Amino acid sequence: MGVTGGPTSPVRSRERFLLGESVQGAVRGPILNSWIRSRMLGLSPEQTDLPYTDDFDPDSRLVRAAAPVLDQLQSRFSGSQMNISLADGNGTVLQRRFGEPALAGRLAPIQSVPGFVFAERYAGTNGIGLALAERRLCQVYGAEHFAERSQSNACSATPIRDQFSGHVVGVLCFGYPRSYEDPALPVLVCRAAESIERRLMEQSSARERALLRTYLDARLRAGAGEADDNGRLIALEELTDGGLDLQDQMVLKAQATELISNPQRAAVEVPLSHGRGVTLLSSPVRSLSGVEGVVVEAVLTGDSPPAHHLAASKPTAAALGALA
Incomplete structure (x- = not known):
């Protein structure tokens, strides 16, 4: 130009x-x-x-x-x-x-x-x-x-x-x-x-690296490998491209944090603004080194095409660690 x-x-x-x-x-x-x-x-x-x-x-x-x-x-x-x-x-x-x-x-x-x-x-x-x-x-x-x-x-x-x-x-x-x-x-x-x-x-600790590897493995097993962005993780606060405003992000973050704090399989429907909704699916994961975490898949529905995002965090995390 x-x-x-x-x-x-x-x-x-x-x-x-x-x-x-x-x-x-x-x-x-x-x-x-x-x-x-x-x-x-x-x-x-x-x-x-x-x-x-x-x-x-x-x-x-x-x-x-x-x-x-x-x-x-x-x-x-x-x-x-x-x-x-x-x-x-x-x-x-x-x-x-x-x-x-x-x-x-x-x-x-x-x-x-x-x-x-x-x-x-x-x-x-x-x-x-x-x-x-x-x-x-x-x-x-x-x-x-x-x-x-x-x-x-x-x-x-x-x-x-x-x-x-x-x-x-x-x-x-x-x-x-x-x-x-x-x-x-x-x-x-x-x-x-x-x-x-x-x-x-x-520079990260061995525990952090092990948890990330487990997260990525779980992501592939979930069948989202085709939709990934070269394995790049995106924080929840950055989901603006999917039309999620701040209030939607806060609702998702609170619900995902609750799922992460209770490491077991679960599925939760979360209503969002503008007639949209999301289904959060959580699954516990464990690495070979013994590090445990939770993977949360968020399936967005509504007016826009479905988008799949995965999250991983330690069970004791105070907030959602990351989405991809």
Whole structure:
């Protein structure tokens, strides 16, 4: 997508949006939705500052897992204007790597120093913030950025998940000049994020790894292998794509937690809003190492096509661990 010229270019569409005109059909859906959220938050495209904090752990599990991967990426992009950033689940940048080391000295602190917060509610539409909001790979080109200071750049960003809990714990983002577009970048950023996720899993305890293996085995036995998303776990709070609002999620979480706390086979019908419903099916599982857990399959019904999600947790867990 170009950034100049034409009635449907991001520049023209963005101008129409800021003037209060409809731009549906001219802008990609996730970008338009993010612009709307940014405007509702009262953000200004001319805004140049972001929240900054030095209250983060520079040696966290995420940083330790990501460090070797970031080093490899820096070597791969050596000599280029690539700006690689690692952010936590709140959008705070924890680490930066540059293809050209001197680039760090030429960029403004907001683009070169860890500690700035790029969550959408502060920075508007940007790679890190959009990846956190959409919970998936996102690309933002030129004038698709809400802030004018970022409109000469493009980025590809994807969430990093804790494979055990399914929660999004960070974001890996490639930032680069708009002219440096490469179709291979989205694939590369996803593979790098998967490497970080594997390294995070290696830091988990033997009990956690055993429970995850048992969960995945039970998932395959349940016949959901064809519908899985490459084994990626998705937290209950992320089931917005299936039309589940916050109230629905809370109802499901409470019922699933009750099933997990009572490790036996059960089937429970749970009514949801908008005429939808869900059947929760729980089954106890036990690994070879003796770790016990519960797998819960949620079968959504109603206006949308059925969707199957599986959950696993220790029987004593206070809340639903993860869905896939």
